[in-house]
Amino acid sequence: MAFKSFSFGIFVRVVLIVLTAIIGGFAFYADDAFIQVLLCAIILLILTLNLIGYVSKTNRKISLFLESIRYSDFSSSFSKDSDLGQSFEELNRSFNEVIEAFKKTRADKEQQMIFLQIMIQHINTGIISFDSKGRIGVINGSAKQLLQIPQFKDIHDLGKLSKELLRTVLSLQPGSSFTMKVRPDIHLNVQSAAFVMDGNNWTLLSFQNIKEELQKNELEAWQNLTKVLRHEIMNSMTPIASLASSLGVILEEDLVESTPGELYLNRESYLDLSEGLETISKRSMGLVDFVNAYRDYTNTPTPVFSKFPIKQLLEDVGILFREELKKSDIILKINVSPEGFYLHADRELIQMILINLIKNAMEALTNSNEKIIEIKAGLESGTRPFIQVIDSGEGIVPEALERIFVPFFTTKKTGSGIGLAISRQIMHLHKGRLEVISHPDKFTMFTLSF
Known part of the structure; x- marks a missing residue:
């Protein structure tokens, strides 16, 4: 039986149940009405079941909708022309709209997944x-x-x-x-x-x-090293060759045989000869120092790892520089957070890096009004140790910043230019990084990341 209104259908069914119950009640008290009573009971049961099924139809729809969502089964469809009235038409329409929205969302996700799979494969x-x-x-x-x-x-x-x-x-x-x-x-x-x-x-x-990339970088490194070696050797050998030639001319032209078996050299020529030999000696020693610096760079020792408190390391480095810092009126600040954490590394090699960085920082503070060096140590993202050496000195110009880790490059009048190169090499042996940030006349910060 179809009804245009759900509420009207409920009303009619309730009325029929009540009328059937009244009729059955009268038949129960009448004589010889057993069949009528039984018939009314059967009709009452049928009407009651019909009412329960009628009311439960809404629950079944909701249950079907929720199961479709739960199991991602969007093949179900809810009819818009329900025979239960306008309210059920709106409910069915809403169900269908939600199902379509889920269909579209799943289709979008599937398309994104396909795109990602294609991208990963290519x-x-x-x-x-x-x-x-x-x-x-x-x-x-x-x-x-x-x-x-x-x-x-x-x-x-x-x-x-x-x-x-x-x-x-x-x-x-x-x-x-x-x-x-x-x-x-x-x-x-x-x-x-x-x-x-x-x-x-x-x-x-x-x-x-990265084999090809390593080969390319290795070739570039050899080319750069060859340029450095050629430049330094030529700088040393050219004046040596020129002076040797000049000294040969002096000996040839100014050396006079005063008596048989004896040679005479005037004072001026002697002084020129002596000065030239001294210059050759100094330049030769400079070339020897350069070779020794190259040997130090190419013979970095293998790290011997141990576990040690990082705060103790920084305090020991501070003690090493205590007198020099005092003479230069430089303040050294040490900040470790959290305190008491340990570093797994080669203690001596890391100390070598810190000594080199602090020396550089002290030189950068020579002409500064505020002379402060700060050493910070902590844990990046709570797990990865780092050490920072920060100074408020003159800083490093951008042009030099890109080359300070190149072996034998230096911005100082004295020095071999291998300190930072060796320091970065030591960090590579620790599978870490040595990086720098510098703003001229503001600050310079070297960071050791482990």
Whole structure:
């Protein structure tokens, strides 16, 4: 039976139930009316079930709608021309609009997922993700081509390429990176990131073969080093050759044989000869010093790692410079936060870097009114240690800032120009970084990041 109004349908059913109950009541007290009473009871039961089903139709619609949302089944459709009145037409229409909105959202997400998958497959960087059990989630074509491991289903399959690579990957902390030569033709740079998805911990690895880039950088480094060596050697040898030639001329022209077997040289020529030999000696010693500086740069010792309190290291460095700082009226501030944290590094080599940086800072403060050197130590992002050496000196001009880590480059009148180059090399051996920020006449800050 169809009704134009839901409320009218409820009203009619309630009236019929009441009338049937009244009739059944009268029949119950009448004589020989058993059949009528039974018939009324059956009709009353039917009407009651009909009313319950009629009212429950709304609940079924809502339940169907919620199940569609829960299981992402958007194939269900709700009729707009309901026979239950205008209110149900609006409810059905709203259900259909929500379903369409979910359909569109899911389609957009699927399109984005397809786009990301295509992009991941087409980038030149190898991408691999794996969960806490080692199962591979995503691996792109570049990773397969680079690693050349058939049937790559578990991260432990990396051991087929290099067991050392597998051990390093499994011990890699999120956000860290490393480089490793696994084959003559493969020198990998690996970076790591961590994320949580569906309650599982996942690790994302990116792989790049940097062999060609290393070869290019190595060639550029040799070219730059050759230029430096050629420049320094030529600066030394040209005046030496010129002076040697001049001294030869003096000996040839001014040397006079006074008596047989005896040679005579006038005082002026003697002084010229003596001065020239002294100059040759000094320039030769300068060339020896340069060679020794080159030897120091190329023979950086291998770090011996240990765990030590960083505050104690900074205080020891401060004690080393106490008298020099006092004579120069320089204030040294040490700030460690949080106090008591430890650094895992080669203590002597890190102290060497700090000594070099503080010496440079002291020289930069020579003409400054405010002479302050501040050493800060802390934890970046709560896990990665750093040390900063900050001075309020004259700073470094932008043109020199790009070259201060180049071996033998220096802006000072004295010095070999290898202190910062060796310091950066030591930080590389610690798998860290040495960086600088400088604003002329304001401040200069060197940062050691571990």
